[in-house]
Amino acid sequence: MFRAMTNDMAVLADKILSGDRRALARAITLVESGRSDHRADSNELLETVARSSRQALRIGLSGTPGVGKSTFIEAFGCMLTAQGLKVAVLAVDPSSARSGGSILGDKTRMERLSREPNAFIRPSPSQTELGGVARRTRDAVSLCEAAGFDVVLIETVGVGQSETIVADMSDVFVLLIAPAGGDELQGVKRGIMEIADMILVNKADGDLKHTAIRTTADYAGALRLLRKREGDPEGFPKAMPVSAVEENGLDQAWEDLQNLVQYRKDSGFWTARRAAQAARWFADEVRQGLLRKLQSDPRAEAAMAELAEEVAKGIRAPGAAADDVLRFLRSGDPDQP
Amino acid sequence: MFRAMTNDMAVLADKILSGDRRALARAITLVESGRSDHRADSNELLETVARSSRQALRIGLSGTPGVGKSTFIEAFGCMLTAQGLKVAVLAVDPSSARSGGSILGDKTRMERLSREPNAFIRPSPSQTELGGVARRTRDAVSLCEAAGFDVVLIETVGVGQSETIVADMSDVFVLLIAPAGGDELQGVKRGIMEIADMILVNKADGDLKHTAIRTTADYAGALRLLRKREGDPEGFPKAMPVSAVEENGLDQAWEDLQNLVQYRKDSGFWTARRAAQAARWFADEVRQGLLRKLQSDPRAEAAMAELAEEVAKGIRAPGAAADDVLRFLRSGDPDQP
Numbered sequence: 001m002f003r004a005m006t007n008d009m010a011v012l013a014d015k016i017l018s019g020d021r022r023a024l025a026r027a028i029t030l031v032e033s034g035r036s037d038h039r040a041d042s043n044e045l046l047e048t049v050a051r052s053s054r055q056a057l058r059i060g061l062s063g064t065p066g067v068g069k070s071t072f073i074e075a076f077g078c079m080l081t082a083q084g085l086k087v088a089v090l091a092v093d094p095s096s097a098r099s100g101g102s103i104l105g106d107k108t109r110m111e112r113l114s115r116e117p118n119a120f121i122r123p124s125p126s127q128t129e130l131g132g133v134a135r136r137t138r139d140a141v142s143l144c145e146a147a148g149f150d151v152v153l154i155e156t157v158g159v160g161q162s163e164t165i166v167a168d169m170s171d172v173f174v175l176l177i178a179p180a181g182g183d184e185l186q187g188v189k190r191g192i193m194e195i196a197d198m199i200l201v202n203k204a205d206g207d208l209k210h211t212a213i214r215t216t217a218d219y220a221g222a223l224r225l226l227r228k229r230e231g232d233p234e235g236f237p238k239a240m241p242v243s244a245v246e247e248n249g250l251d252q253a254w255e256d257l258q259n260l261v262q263y264r265k266d267s268g269f270w271t272a273r274r275a276a277q278a279a280r281w282f283a284d285e286v287r288q289g290l291l292r293k294l295q296s297d298p299r300a301e302a303a304m305a306e307l308a309e310e311v312a313k314g315i316r317a318p319g320a321a322a323d324d325v326l327r328f329l330r331s332g333d334p335d336q337p
Numbered sequence: 338m339f340r341a342m343t344n345d346m347a348v349l350a351d352k353i354l355s356g357d358r359r360a361l362a363r364a365i366t367l368v369e370s371g372r373s374d375h376r377a378d379s380n381e382l383l384e385t386v387a388r389s390s391r392q393a394l395r396i397g398l399s400g401t402p403g404v405g406k407s408t409f410i411e412a413f414g415c416m417l418t419a420q421g422l423k424v425a426v427l428a429v430d431p432s433s434a435r436s437g438g439s440i441l442g443d444k445t446r447m448e449r450l451s452r453e454p455n456a457f458i459r460p461s462p463s464q465t466e467l468g469g470v471a472r473r474t475r476d477a478v479s480l481c482e483a484a485g486f487d488v489v490l491i492e493t494v495g496v497g498q499s500e501t502i503v504a505d506m507s508d509v510f511v512l513l514i515a516p517a518g519g520d521e522l523q524g525v526k527r528g529i530m531e532i533a534d535m536i537l538v539n540k541a542d543g544d545l546k547h548t549a550i551r552t553t554a555d556y557a558g559a560l561r562l563l564r565k566r567e568g569d570p571e572g573f574p575k576a577m578p579v580s581a582v583e584e585n586g587l588d589q590a591w592e593d594l595q596n597l598v599q600y601r602k603d604s605g606f607w608t609a610r611r612a613a614q615a616a617r618w619f620a621d622e623v624r625q626g627l628l629r630k631l632q633s634d635p636r637a638e639a640a641m642a643e644l645a646e647e648v649a650k651g652i653r654a655p656g657a658a659a660d661d662v663l664r665f666l667r668s669g670d671p672d673q674p
Contacts, residue, residue: 043657050654135656143656148515176557187564191531222559225523282648285659286641290627304623311619312612317387317470317479320380322622329630329666 013048028216031139032125049146056145056152062168067178070109072244077113088144092156134165167195179212182232204241212241231269300328350385368476371461384481393482393489397507404515407446409581414450423455425481429493430461471502504532516549541578549578568606637665
């Protein structure tokens with residue numbers, strides 16, 4: 001039985017590496033599964049494809065609903081496929097489990113792109129918590145890279161910590177905002193201006209064109225007040241107006257992104273960042289696994305919930321309370337389960 | 338022996354609660370100790386003083402070297418003690434272990450404040466890693482609160498993640514910046530504009546006064562582009578010019594901070610934030626403890642280091658590698674160590 005599964009995974013890995021899109025979709029379903037009996041298969045598959053060491057450009061993309069994110073991805077994606085590039089679109093939507101999601105799973109919203117043979121669109125995995133969505137999406141990104149995609153677009157709506165999570169699995173991060181001024185201004189969510197490599201003010205067309213240009217200037221000014229980051233060439237992060245509907249400025253944005261990528265590759269920042277991301281991902285998996293082990297004892301889980309409440313109320317000190325929880329765990333011999 | 342220690346801690350706790358500054362200093366030294374045989378005492382002490390449920394206003398304060406942070410703290414602190422308030426100054430300096438620290442430990446830099454009977458100044462704990470500095474400082478804040486201080490100022494120079502860590506143990510966060518324009522502009526470190534409740538442009542005196550006012554306007558403009566946060570009254574976060582040397586604007590800054598605090602207390606945000614901070618602190622202690630337990634097995638520590646390297650190189654998948662590490666740990670009966 002174990003042997004057979006191993007063969008299955010070897011076959012699936014081969015199909016993915018040859019660019020079989022149905023195999024890719026099936027593999028993503030496997031890694032998204034929360035079932036513990038799928039975990040060994042999933043791990044084996046991911047280990048096998050990791051050896052391909054293929055890399056895509058991972059672009060994180062965030063924008064609130066109404067900013068024209070689908071229209072932008074469709075236009076931007078079609079521009080890339082027209083250049084012969086293979087484009088995968090994944091989503092991190094923390095609300096997908098609760099409400100059916102802010103990012104629609106159906107392909108109708110990107111009809112043109114979904115018909116492209118070089119495009120692959122996948123809705124957000126349904127998970128009850130953002131950490132789960134993040135882990136599944138990181139695995140899906142790895143599978144898309146193994147399948148030979150050149151660009152992986154990871155979109156998010158920016159609820160809670162989702163942008164930070166997407167930025168940590170991306171090479172570059174693009175923020176899409178709507179033109180506005182004065183009272184209409186929604187403002188950029190805190191933490192985002194900090195991680196964006198590029199702020200694109202969409203809808204720079206028709207009546208909104210002038211507002212978009214003014215909004216761009218405002219954000220460009222704000223970006224100049226931030227300290228230069230490691231890995232940024234002159235002029236980055238930058239703000240620029242685009243129109244997804246009129247397909248204006250998309251080629252310029254793509255050229256700028258490629259220049260940024262080239263600069264980071266030349267400086268060694270690209271490789272260092274990928275290594276640091278992988279290290280954080282590993283540390284995160286270890287931490288999650290440790291918590292899982294601790295909580296596998298129902299008494300530990302109950303104690304943790306109770307103590308968390310007492311700590312929040314201020315009647316227990318966090319360090320001592322943590323020691324109480326940790327009593328439920330001890331180190332053991334891995335060869336003697 | 339255990340009995341005796343318990344008595345010692347009860348006596349020490351009583352002294353702290355009565356406001357004995359020497360007892361406070363001794364207690365901070367105890368919680369800063371990395372020695373495992375001090376941990377039980379330290380936990381006991383912190384649990385005892387937690388029951389006092391005294392609260393200070395915890396002000397996080399960040400500013401790069403040269404911005405006039407010491408002068409500001411001295412002037413601001415003396416203004417508060419003159420109003421009859423008890424002020425403690427703590428520091429989170431991630432470089433303290435390596436270089437002797439960017440935040441000087443000697444009291445000469447705040448000579449006037451250190452002579453005030455209602456002031457207590459404590460340098461950053463020396464630790465090899467920022468997480469350790471953070472934990473010790475959080476404990477020191479709790480001790481200062483128990484000792485009846487009205488205001489606890491937690492200063493940091495802002496290396497690495499130190500501002501985020503300080504913000505997470507503060508009720509309000511103040512960023513001190515120097516006036517500058519164009520080429521001189523150092524810019525605010527990413528992530529800081531997001532957590533600041535107040536940006537104070539210092540050195541608004543003499544030749545720099547006009548530059549300071551212009552810099553203030555720039556930051557006020559940038560802050561307006563950020564989305565309103567939960568818990569912020571109208572007009573917050575705000576930017577304003579101050580002069581620590583001429584002691585100008587300090588009273589206004591203090592009044593604004595008090596208004597912010599009152600608003601947050603009235604809205605329930607204050608209590609909710611404190612509870613959320615305590616919950617994160619507890620979760621952090623549990624995670625750290627789990628890692629410590631895992632790494633107490635030298636084979637696990639070695640495996641983890643090796644796997645982390647393979648993951649960073651991209652030859653192992655993070656999830657599977659994490660599972661390999663976790664084999665070294667199993668749940669056990671807490672009553673049977």
